[in-house]
Amino acid sequence: MDTFIQLTINGFTLGSVYALIALGYSLVYGILKLLNFAHGDVFMVGSFIGFGALQLLGGSTAPKVPTWLLLVLITLAAMAGCALLGVVIERFAYRPLRNAPRIAPLISALGVSFFLAYSMQLMFGSEQRDYDAFSLSGGALFFNGFDIGNVRVPLLRIVIVASAFALMIVLWLLVTRTRTGKAMRATSYDREAAAMMGIDVDRVIVFAFVLGSALAGAAGVMFALRAPTDVAIGFLAGLKGFTAAVIGGIGSIPGAMAGGLILGFAEAFTQGYISTRWSDLLVFVILIAFMLVRPQGLFGKPDIKKV
Amino acid sequence: MADEETRRERLEEGVPAASATAGPQIGVDEWVARSAERRGGRGGRLGVVEARLRTVPWWAWLTLFVAIVAALPVGFESGYVRRVAFDTVIFMLLALGLNVVVGWGGLLDLGYVAFYGVGAYTYAILSADRYDLHLPVFVSIPAAAVVGGLVGLLVGLPSRRLVGDYLAIVTLFFFQIFLTVSNNSDSIFGEDRAGGPNGILNVEPLSLFGRELPVSTEGIFNVAYLYVALAFFVVVFVALRLANASRTGRAWRSLREDPLAAELMGMPVNWLKLTAFAFGAAVAALTGTLVTALNGSVFPQTFEFPLLITVYTMVILGGAGSQAGVVIGAIGISVLLELLREPGDSRFLFYVLSVLALVGTLRFSRRLAIVLGGTLALGFVVHSLAGAIDGSWTAGAARDGGRLGEWATQWVVVPSSLASWVTPVSYIGLVAAVLTLTLLRGRLRLALLVPTLYLAAFVWENVMLAKPEPTRFVVLGAILIAVMVARPEGVLGEKRVEIV
């Protein structure tokens, strides 16, 4: 029972990180119908920006600001940096291909992903970077928290899950309540029609990249708070985030959240009960099966072909 | 082939018959149809040469090409050149296979390298000491290709129901599954099946007609392997060409153009996707056998993501859809990656390509002189300023010197030790400058070009030369993006149109 609770907590934390990544995929796919393969690497860059900001603020052993402010600041730095990165990527790698054959931006996205990963390796090497969250406030983030049965839920996990969900709610409000959000939804239904109705489609697309990349940046920091980061994490994290988006129904915001959690649980439980070595394999096999049974995802609608 | 015949006939007839009458009206069909004649044909002698070259049939080019590659070992005794030539032929084969899927089928196959791995592992299992099967190569090589093709079909099967991008995802999953399985193959249900990360060792080399081909004789690469690879290349090239000209090939290309229209014209789109997929996979698997036979071993690390991107860059750069294009792309990228390994070669490549690119875009004009002169002058000014402020800033030695290296350090600032912030700042600055350049026009562009070039030289000398491995892949990624944005049809591909 204790293991179960422990794994549930792990799954929850992991899942909320995946959900944040998945949202970025979903936002962009919803509007551009583009699989942004570079998204995972934006996430990786986010974790590095967070690391850089952490060092600037004195590191985790001797921070210059209180812990809560430190966490907020590094997350904001990562979000801002990634948002900028997302805009640059969109402007230079995707926008020129807006009317190109379908496969062209996908290949460009592969190029961006590769370019980002190896540029980071070129600049910072392939060593691991550890946020050393354990040292923050003398381990308060790990020792404090509440108990479920015999299992302690550390404060850090609570912070990660809570802030991930807070961000998702903010996003949800942005998309459903604001004018730009409405424009986004209109654009995702029909780009041409939206353009004819006076919506500045370019701006909407940039906005989607800003939001998605900022979430990826936040996810990067959350990920790196619980495990060391390096320049290679982008690929697998991106793949999983994307998978989460597909499970939930790509293009759907609640879908991305649900998909992220499902994936997080699936991974945590296979690791805990079956095997660490084979957990990725199991996750992907489950996914292929899932995509066969319900290709439109949990919350997606089946495609209607237009002729 | 048939197309070429008719084209030749037309050329022999001289000007198309239609032009005997009054010229077509602008905007009317004939006018549109002949746009190629108006733009494509170069005037003067060069034009005549070009037109003549176009009439040379494809098999003549192929023969010439094979003859040149086959003659390489005669000119170069060194095992290194032979090995690079072999690797290049391997890349050519991989590019040809991927071209079936991406160039003709229009499908994004992100698991391609895994099929290469499947072939390599199949061959290893059929011929390594450890499994003691030792099948003859005339069985094991075709068997590996068939297994590759079948696995391709199997992977494609779930994508029957999945449109477009989902196929890419399933193949990516498959790639990941392949990596997980091969890396953990030392403990499948607790038993060591294929060595895991330690791979399979002691795989038999090729043996032809009962004679074993040693991998190397007296430490020098056995040239027989190059010829075997070349023979594979010719067979694959011709077979795929014939396939492309056939009913199936037309269907593949129809599928790339418009899957729904293809389906409604009686083509079973799902089945065709699978066959395109399986064909690509079979070629990749076939290629895998050669490499395993040569190396005498197979390791999971060979089949990772960077290799996939490498092959993609070859296909895209050369021109997806054009067989000659992807072969040229494979040669270009393979040689490029080889040159980037050595700091000396890499430096040479950088300066030569920079000047060539400038000449290519600015031609021999005053602007070219201004840019080159300006960059040189800027370099000397910055260099002497930096040297005057702090001697150590220019005291760094050129990596892997050579005369060019010595010259370069007289011009580029190479500090004896780099502060940790210099690398990211200069690199990100360079990327930003290059991106900004693409937005500017006219004088501003020229003005920014000068410092950008110098910055590029600085980054190349200080950052890139120090780390050849990431540099190679950064360059690949940049090529992939640049080609896609600037010339999606690649070097030799035909310009594609798509009405959206």
Add this chain to the structure above:
Amino acid sequence: MSAPAAELLELRGVSMAFGGLSVVDRLDLDVRAGEIVSVIGPNGAGKTTLFNLVTGIYRPTAGKIRFEGQSIVGLEPHQITRRGIARTFQTLRLFLNMTVRENVMAAAYGHTKAGVFRAILRTPGQRREERAIRELAERRLAFFGERLMGYRWDQPAYSLSYANRRRLEIARATATNPRLLLLDEPAAGMNPVETHEITELIGKLRTEGGYTILVIEHDMHVVEGISDRVIALDHGVKIAEGSFDAVATDPRVVEAYLGTKAAERK
């Protein structure tokens, strides 16, 4: 038509709904062999959906579709094409980067057999078949007289003018050797001269090609010129059927096109 020929295509109570929106509602429709039937109706009347149902892109939510007496509901589109139904598209879906001839040759896929391995080995049978496909394509292209002849065969399809693209679509559809040809607005976007040509061409397709034709058309001159029978749809329901004159003056048709007031004035 003189002799009452057999029903080639039969729709009985066919309905199609997307979500809650009914696009085609309990439609009955017959096309007899050798007929030219026009389907008219305002935009959104369900005309193209009707084509999509017949060609198998959509599966009807209810009802039966029979071709030559056999049900074709649930077949894949390519299987339906092989049974003898071919279509063109309102929005033109040519294989733009393939040559004109290849566009037509590609459509012969369904009724040819040589597999890819035979092509690689260049067996005599495969070469014979390839020659036959080529001749078929050239015959189909020659059907359009000067328009698609000669050196244009080796041009990529995107180099064709709009009108010629429409012609090429028809040529491509006929290369599947259909018995029933579905033409989706063949005269859309054409000038009066070209429209006149297409009207004659549709007649010629029946007399010389022997195809039965179901056509969607907005241009009433074309409809008048070609139709044995006209069917008017509105909101997925058949509102009139009969000769051109009868349908064109039917008050419900006028109302569907012009609104209630205009119908009353009349």
